[in-house]
Amino acid sequence: MSSSFLHQRQQQQQLLSNPSPTSPRSLLNQQRSTISLFSRTGLLLLLSLMVVLGVFFPWIGVFSGFGSNQSSDLKWREYTLAEAVSFVGKNNGSVIVCAVSQPYLPFLSNWLISVSRQKHQENVLVIAEDYATLYKVNRKWPGHAVLVPPAPDAQTAHKFGSQGFFNFTSRRPRHLLNILELGYSVMYNDVDMVWLKDPFPYLQGYHDVYFTDDMTAVKPLNHSSDLPAPGKKGRTYICSCMIFLRPTSGAKRVLKKWIEELQLQPWSKKAKSNDQPGFNWALNKTAGEVDLYLLPQAAFPSGGLYFKNETWVQETKGLHVIIHNNYITGFDKKIKRFHDFGLWLVDDHALESPLGRL
Numbered sequence: 618m619s620s621s622f623l624h625q626r627q628q629q630q631q632l633l634s635n636p637s638p639t640s641p642r643s644l645l646n647q648q649r650s651t652i653s654l655f656s657r658t659g660l661l662l663l664l665s666l667m668v669v670l671g672v673f674f675p676w677i678g679v680f681s682g683f684g685s686n687q688s689s690d691l692k693w694r695e696y697t698l699a700e701a702v703s704f705v706g707k708n709n710g711s712v713i714v715c716a717v718s719q720p721y722l723p724f725l726s727n728w729l730i731s732v733s734r735q736k737h738q739e740n741v742l743v744i745a746e747d748y749a750t751l752y753k754v755n756r757k758w759p760g761h762a763v764l765v766p767p768a769p770d771a772q773t774a775h776k777f778g779s780q781g782f783f784n785f786t787s788r789r790p791r792h793l794l795n796i797l798e799l800g801y802s803v804m805y806n807d808v809d810m811v812w813l814k815d816p817f818p819y820l821q822g823y824h825d826v827y828f829t830d831d832m833t834a835v836k837p838l839n840h841s842s843d844l845p846a847p848g849k850k851g852r853t854y855i856c857s858c859m860i861f862l863r864p865t866s867g868a869k870r871v872l873k874k875w876i877e878e879l880q881l882q883p884w885s886k887k888a889k890s891n892d893q894p895g896f897n898w899a900l901n902k903t904a905g906e907v908d909l910y911l912l913p914q915a916a917f918p919s920g921g922l923y924f925k926n927e928t929w930v931q932e933t934k935g936l937h938v939i940i941h942n943n944y945i946t947g948f949d950k951k952i953k954r955f956h957d958f959g960l961w962l963v964d965d966h967a968l969e970s971p972l973g974r975l
Protein backbone atom coordinates (compact mmCIF):
# COMPACT_ATOMS: atom_id res chain seq x y z
CA MET A 618 0.00 0.00 0.00
CA SER A 619 1.13 3.51 -0.75
CA SER A 620 1.75 6.02 2.03
CA SER A 621 -1.06 8.28 0.71
CA PHE A 622 -3.59 5.42 0.93
CA LEU A 623 -2.53 4.66 4.50
CA HIS A 624 -2.98 8.33 5.46
CA GLN A 625 -6.55 8.42 4.06
CA ARG A 626 -7.39 5.17 5.91
CA GLN A 627 -6.20 6.71 9.19
CA GLN A 628 -8.41 9.80 8.62
CA GLN A 629 -11.50 7.59 8.01
CA GLN A 630 -10.84 5.64 11.23
CA GLN A 631 -10.53 8.90 13.19
CA LEU A 632 -13.89 10.11 11.83
CA LEU A 633 -15.65 6.84 12.64
CA SER A 634 -14.32 6.85 16.18
CA ASN A 635 -15.58 10.47 16.66
CA PRO A 636 -18.82 10.80 14.62
CA SER A 637 -19.81 14.04 16.39
CA PRO A 638 -16.84 16.36 16.36
CA THR A 639 -17.08 19.24 18.75
CA SER A 640 -17.06 21.91 16.04
CA PRO A 641 -16.82 22.36 12.27
CA ARG A 642 -13.39 23.82 12.89
CA SER A 643 -12.12 20.43 14.12
CA LEU A 644 -13.26 18.83 10.87
CA LEU A 645 -11.69 21.53 8.79
CA ASN A 646 -8.41 21.10 10.62
CA GLN A 647 -8.42 17.47 9.60
CA GLN A 648 -8.68 18.30 5.91
CA ARG A 649 -5.50 18.57 3.98
CA SER A 650 -6.89 21.29 1.72
CA THR A 651 -9.04 24.32 2.54
CA ILE A 652 -10.89 26.90 0.44
CA SER A 653 -9.32 30.30 0.86
CA LEU A 654 -11.68 33.34 0.93
CA PHE A 655 -9.45 34.95 -1.65
CA SER A 656 -9.20 31.92 -3.91
CA ARG A 657 -11.21 31.80 -7.12
CA THR A 658 -13.69 29.34 -5.60
CA GLY A 659 -14.04 31.41 -2.42
CA LEU A 660 -14.74 34.60 -4.34
CA LEU A 661 -17.38 32.83 -6.47
CA LEU A 662 -19.14 31.51 -3.36
CA LEU A 663 -19.09 34.96 -1.74
CA LEU A 664 -20.50 36.56 -4.88
CA SER A 665 -23.28 33.96 -5.10
CA LEU A 666 -24.22 34.57 -1.47
CA MET A 667 -24.43 38.33 -2.06
CA VAL A 668 -26.70 37.80 -5.09
CA VAL A 669 -29.00 35.49 -3.15
CA LEU A 670 -29.28 37.95 -0.25
CA GLY A 671 -29.79 40.88 -2.63
CA VAL A 672 -32.68 39.14 -4.40
CA PHE A 673 -34.51 37.58 -1.47
CA PHE A 674 -33.72 39.71 1.59
CA PRO A 675 -35.96 42.68 0.60
CA TRP A 676 -38.91 40.31 0.30
CA ILE A 677 -38.47 39.17 3.89
CA GLY A 678 -39.51 42.64 5.12
CA VAL A 679 -42.45 42.75 2.73
CA PHE A 680 -43.85 39.44 3.87
CA SER A 681 -43.12 40.29 7.50
CA GLY A 682 -45.06 43.56 7.19
CA PHE A 683 -47.93 41.86 5.36
CA GLY A 684 -48.22 39.22 8.02
CA SER A 685 -48.02 41.87 10.74
CA ASN A 686 -50.98 43.83 9.32
CA GLN A 687 -53.02 40.66 9.01
CA SER A 688 -52.20 39.71 12.58
CA SER A 689 -53.10 43.20 13.81
CA ASP A 690 -56.42 43.16 11.95
CA LEU A 691 -57.30 39.77 13.39
CA LYS A 692 -56.48 41.02 16.87
CA TRP A 693 -58.88 43.98 16.58
CA ARG A 694 -61.54 41.85 14.93
CA GLU A 695 -61.61 39.76 18.11
CA TYR A 696 -61.35 42.79 20.45
CA THR A 697 -64.40 42.71 22.72
CA LEU A 698 -66.45 45.60 24.06
CA ALA A 699 -65.50 44.64 27.62
CA GLU A 700 -61.78 44.75 26.76
CA ALA A 701 -62.13 48.08 24.97
CA VAL A 702 -64.14 49.72 27.76
CA SER A 703 -61.67 48.48 30.37
CA PHE A 704 -58.83 50.04 28.37
CA VAL A 705 -60.31 53.51 27.82
CA GLY A 706 -62.14 53.76 31.16
CA LYS A 707 -59.27 52.71 33.39
CA ASN A 708 -58.46 56.25 34.60
CA ASN A 709 -61.76 57.59 35.94
CA GLY A 710 -64.46 54.99 35.33
CA SER A 711 -66.13 57.02 32.55
CA VAL A 712 -66.20 56.32 28.83
CA ILE A 713 -66.90 58.79 26.02
CA VAL A 714 -68.52 56.92 23.16
CA CYS A 715 -69.29 57.70 19.54
CA ALA A 716 -70.51 55.40 16.79
CA VAL A 717 -68.86 55.89 13.40
CA SER A 718 -68.98 54.42 9.90
CA GLN A 719 -66.27 55.10 7.31
CA PRO A 720 -67.90 58.13 5.60
CA TYR A 721 -67.88 59.98 8.94
CA LEU A 722 -64.13 59.63 9.60
CA PRO A 723 -63.40 63.33 8.84
CA PHE A 724 -66.10 64.33 11.36
CA LEU A 725 -64.62 61.90 13.88
CA SER A 726 -61.23 63.55 13.52
CA ASN A 727 -62.75 67.03 13.83
CA TRP A 728 -64.63 66.03 16.99
CA LEU A 729 -61.52 64.37 18.45
CA ILE A 730 -59.49 67.56 18.04
CA SER A 731 -62.02 69.42 20.17
CA VAL A 732 -62.14 66.61 22.76
CA SER A 733 -58.33 66.52 22.90
CA ARG A 734 -58.23 70.24 23.65
CA GLN A 735 -60.23 69.46 26.80
CA LYS A 736 -57.85 66.60 27.73
CA HIS A 737 -60.43 63.82 27.52
CA GLN A 738 -59.27 61.96 24.41
CA GLU A 739 -57.89 58.98 26.31
CA ASN A 740 -61.40 58.11 27.53
CA VAL A 741 -62.84 57.99 24.00
CA LEU A 742 -64.09 54.73 22.56
CA VAL A 743 -65.05 54.64 18.89
CA ILE A 744 -67.70 52.03 18.20
CA ALA A 745 -66.89 51.21 14.59
CA GLU A 746 -69.89 50.26 12.50
CA ASP A 747 -67.78 48.70 9.74
CA TYR A 748 -64.47 46.84 9.66
CA ALA A 749 -62.73 49.51 7.56
CA THR A 750 -63.29 52.01 10.41
CA LEU A 751 -62.25 49.48 13.05
CA TYR A 752 -58.90 48.80 11.39
CA LYS A 753 -58.25 52.43 10.40
CA VAL A 754 -58.72 53.79 13.91
CA ASN A 755 -56.84 51.01 15.71
CA ARG A 756 -53.83 51.18 13.38
CA LYS A 757 -53.48 54.89 14.09
CA TRP A 758 -54.73 54.84 17.70
CA PRO A 759 -54.48 51.28 19.07
CA GLY A 760 -57.20 50.10 21.42
CA HIS A 761 -59.65 52.97 20.90
CA ALA A 762 -62.05 51.30 18.47
CA VAL A 763 -64.23 48.22 18.75
CA LEU A 764 -66.84 46.63 16.53
CA VAL A 765 -69.88 44.96 18.06
CA PRO A 766 -71.05 42.39 15.49
CA PRO A 767 -72.93 42.14 13.30
CA ALA A 768 -71.83 45.23 11.38
CA PRO A 769 -74.68 47.08 9.63
CA ASP A 770 -74.68 47.85 5.92
CA ALA A 771 -71.98 50.50 5.54
CA GLN A 772 -73.34 51.70 2.18
CA THR A 773 -76.63 53.03 3.55
CA ALA A 774 -75.87 53.64 7.22
CA HIS A 775 -74.97 57.30 6.66
CA LYS A 776 -78.08 58.32 4.68
CA PHE A 777 -80.50 60.06 7.03
CA GLY A 778 -84.01 58.60 6.80
CA SER A 779 -82.89 55.34 5.21
CA GLN A 780 -83.44 51.92 6.70
CA GLY A 781 -79.67 51.59 6.93
CA PHE A 782 -79.52 54.75 9.03
CA PHE A 783 -82.25 53.39 11.31
CA ASN A 784 -80.38 50.09 11.67
CA PHE A 785 -77.23 52.05 12.48
CA THR A 786 -78.76 54.35 15.12
CA SER A 787 -81.00 51.70 16.65
CA ARG A 788 -77.90 49.84 17.83
CA ARG A 789 -76.96 52.80 20.05
CA PRO A 790 -78.99 52.00 23.19
CA ARG A 791 -77.74 48.41 23.18
CA HIS A 792 -74.12 49.61 23.10
CA LEU A 793 -74.75 52.05 25.95
CA LEU A 794 -76.59 49.49 28.05
CA ASN A 795 -73.74 47.01 27.66
CA ILE A 796 -71.28 49.63 28.91
CA LEU A 797 -73.45 50.43 31.93
CA GLU A 798 -73.70 46.72 32.71
CA LEU A 799 -69.88 46.70 32.86
CA GLY A 800 -70.08 49.29 35.65
CA TYR A 801 -68.94 52.41 33.78
CA SER A 802 -70.56 55.81 33.32
CA VAL A 803 -70.88 56.70 29.66
CA MET A 804 -71.23 59.88 27.62
CA TYR A 805 -72.51 59.48 24.07
CA ASN A 806 -71.80 62.08 21.35
CA ASP A 807 -72.57 62.25 17.68
CA VAL A 808 -69.39 63.22 15.81
CA ASP A 809 -70.98 66.22 14.11
CA MET A 810 -70.34 68.01 17.41
CA VAL A 811 -67.53 70.29 18.61
CA TRP A 812 -66.47 70.81 22.21
CA LEU A 813 -65.68 74.40 23.16
CA LYS A 814 -65.33 73.62 26.88
CA ASP A 815 -65.12 70.61 29.16
CA PRO A 816 -68.69 69.30 29.58
CA PHE A 817 -68.08 67.23 32.70
CA PRO A 818 -68.39 70.11 35.22
CA TYR A 819 -71.97 70.56 33.92
CA LEU A 820 -72.97 67.04 34.96
CA GLN A 821 -73.99 68.23 38.39
CA GLY A 822 -75.40 65.99 41.10
CA TYR A 823 -75.81 62.26 40.75
CA HIS A 824 -78.73 61.88 38.34
CA ASP A 825 -79.40 58.79 36.25
CA VAL A 826 -79.63 60.35 32.78
CA TYR A 827 -78.49 63.77 31.46
CA PHE A 828 -79.65 65.05 28.07
CA THR A 829 -80.20 68.17 25.95
CA ASP A 830 -83.24 69.85 24.43
CA ASP A 831 -83.50 69.70 20.65
CA MET A 832 -85.84 72.68 20.34
CA THR A 833 -84.97 76.06 18.85
CA ALA A 834 -87.22 78.09 21.17
CA VAL A 835 -85.10 80.15 23.54
CA LYS A 836 -85.27 79.18 27.22
CA PRO A 837 -84.37 81.48 30.12
CA LEU A 838 -80.80 81.04 31.36
CA ASN A 839 -82.08 79.62 34.67
CA HIS A 840 -84.55 77.20 33.08
CA SER A 841 -85.66 74.08 34.92
CA SER A 842 -83.60 70.89 34.68
CA ASP A 843 -86.78 68.79 34.68
CA LEU A 844 -87.95 66.90 31.61
CA PRO A 845 -89.84 69.44 29.44
CA ALA A 846 -93.53 69.09 28.70
CA PRO A 847 -94.55 66.96 25.69
CA GLY A 848 -95.03 68.68 22.34
CA LYS A 849 -97.73 68.34 19.70
CA LYS A 850 -96.99 64.67 19.08
CA GLY A 851 -97.48 63.81 22.73
CA ARG A 852 -93.79 63.38 23.46
CA THR A 853 -90.84 65.59 24.27
CA TYR A 854 -88.18 66.76 21.81
CA ILE A 855 -85.01 65.68 23.57
CA CYS A 856 -81.88 65.10 21.49
CA SER A 857 -80.51 61.56 21.50
CA CYS A 858 -77.12 62.75 20.24
CA MET A 859 -75.66 63.99 23.54
CA ILE A 860 -76.43 61.79 26.55
CA PHE A 861 -74.64 61.02 29.80
CA LEU A 862 -75.66 58.00 31.88
CA ARG A 863 -74.47 56.68 35.20
CA PRO A 864 -74.41 52.91 35.84
CA THR A 865 -77.63 52.97 37.87
CA SER A 866 -80.77 50.87 37.69
CA GLY A 867 -82.69 53.97 36.56
CA ALA A 868 -80.41 54.63 33.58
CA LYS A 869 -80.55 50.97 32.60
CA ARG A 870 -84.35 51.11 32.79
CA VAL A 871 -84.41 54.01 30.31
CA LEU A 872 -82.14 52.19 27.87
CA LYS A 873 -84.19 48.98 28.05
CA LYS A 874 -87.35 50.97 27.40
CA TRP A 875 -85.62 52.71 24.47
CA ILE A 876 -84.72 49.34 22.95
CA GLU A 877 -88.30 48.20 23.44
CA GLU A 878 -89.70 51.33 21.75
CA LEU A 879 -87.45 50.82 18.72
CA GLN A 880 -88.71 47.27 18.40
CA LEU A 881 -92.32 48.48 18.59
CA GLN A 882 -91.74 51.18 15.97
CA PRO A 883 -89.46 49.68 13.31
CA TRP A 884 -88.47 51.50 10.14
CA SER A 885 -90.85 51.39 7.19
CA LYS A 886 -91.14 53.29 3.90
CA LYS A 887 -94.10 55.16 5.34
CA ALA A 888 -92.56 55.92 8.73
CA LYS A 889 -88.88 56.59 8.05
CA SER A 890 -88.06 56.76 11.73
CA ASN A 891 -84.77 57.01 13.54
CA ASP A 892 -83.75 56.38 17.13
CA GLN A 893 -84.71 59.79 18.59
CA PRO A 894 -88.51 59.37 18.89
CA GLY A 895 -87.93 56.06 20.68
CA PHE A 896 -85.57 57.76 23.13
CA ASN A 897 -88.17 60.43 23.90
CA TRP A 898 -90.91 57.86 24.45
CA ALA A 899 -88.55 55.98 26.79
CA LEU A 900 -87.91 59.17 28.80
CA ASN A 901 -91.60 60.06 28.94
CA LYS A 902 -92.68 56.57 30.05
CA THR A 903 -90.03 56.23 32.78
CA ALA A 904 -90.03 59.83 34.03
CA GLY A 905 -91.70 58.97 37.33
CA GLU A 906 -89.25 56.17 38.06
CA VAL A 907 -85.93 57.63 36.91
CA ASP A 908 -83.92 60.70 37.97
CA LEU A 909 -83.65 62.75 34.77
CA TYR A 910 -81.65 65.96 34.23
CA LEU A 911 -82.01 68.49 31.38
CA LEU A 912 -78.69 70.22 30.69
CA PRO A 913 -78.61 74.03 30.26
CA GLN A 914 -79.61 75.20 26.80
CA ALA A 915 -77.00 77.97 26.68
CA ALA A 916 -74.23 75.40 27.17
CA PHE A 917 -75.66 72.67 24.91
CA PRO A 918 -77.71 74.37 22.17
CA SER A 919 -79.26 72.60 19.19
CA GLY A 920 -77.90 73.41 15.75
CA GLY A 921 -81.21 75.02 14.89
CA LEU A 922 -80.58 77.57 17.63
CA TYR A 923 -76.81 78.10 17.54
CA PHE A 924 -76.43 78.39 13.79
CA LYS A 925 -79.64 80.30 13.07
CA ASN A 926 -80.14 82.76 15.94
CA GLU A 927 -77.23 85.19 15.83
CA THR A 928 -78.77 87.46 18.46
CA TRP A 929 -79.05 84.61 20.96
CA VAL A 930 -75.46 83.51 20.22
CA GLN A 931 -74.16 86.98 21.04
CA GLU A 932 -76.26 87.21 24.21
CA THR A 933 -74.94 83.86 25.46
CA LYS A 934 -71.35 84.30 24.25
CA GLY A 935 -68.88 82.49 26.50
CA LEU A 936 -71.49 80.05 27.80
CA HIS A 937 -71.39 77.51 24.96
CA VAL A 938 -69.90 74.09 25.72
CA ILE A 939 -70.84 71.59 22.98
CA ILE A 940 -72.15 72.70 19.59
CA HIS A 941 -74.23 70.22 17.60
CA ASN A 942 -74.31 70.61 13.82
CA ASN A 943 -77.84 69.26 13.39
CA TYR A 944 -80.92 70.76 11.71
CA ILE A 945 -79.09 70.23 8.43
CA THR A 946 -78.35 67.11 6.33
CA GLY A 947 -75.52 66.23 3.98
CA PHE A 948 -71.79 65.98 4.58
CA ASP A 949 -70.89 68.95 2.38
CA LYS A 950 -73.49 71.21 3.98
CA LYS A 951 -72.38 70.30 7.49
CA ILE A 952 -68.72 70.88 6.65
CA LYS A 953 -69.49 74.26 5.02
CA ARG A 954 -71.48 75.36 8.06
CA PHE A 955 -68.64 74.35 10.38
CA HIS A 956 -66.25 76.27 8.10
CA ASP A 957 -68.47 79.36 8.18
CA PHE A 958 -68.47 79.38 11.99
CA GLY A 959 -64.80 78.52 12.44
CA LEU A 960 -65.54 75.05 13.78
CA TRP A 961 -64.03 72.89 11.04
CA LEU A 962 -60.68 72.17 12.69
CA VAL A 963 -59.34 69.35 10.52
CA ASP A 964 -57.79 71.47 7.78
CA ASP A 965 -55.41 73.44 10.01
CA HIS A 966 -55.20 71.33 13.18
CA ALA A 967 -55.30 67.70 12.01
CA LEU A 968 -52.23 66.79 14.05
CA GLU A 969 -54.12 67.59 17.25
CA SER A 970 -56.32 64.60 16.57
CA PRO A 971 -55.09 61.24 17.95
CA LEU A 972 -55.71 59.95 14.41
CA GLY A 973 -53.44 62.52 12.78
CA ARG A 974 -54.05 63.19 9.11
CA LEU A 975 -56.45 60.69 7.59
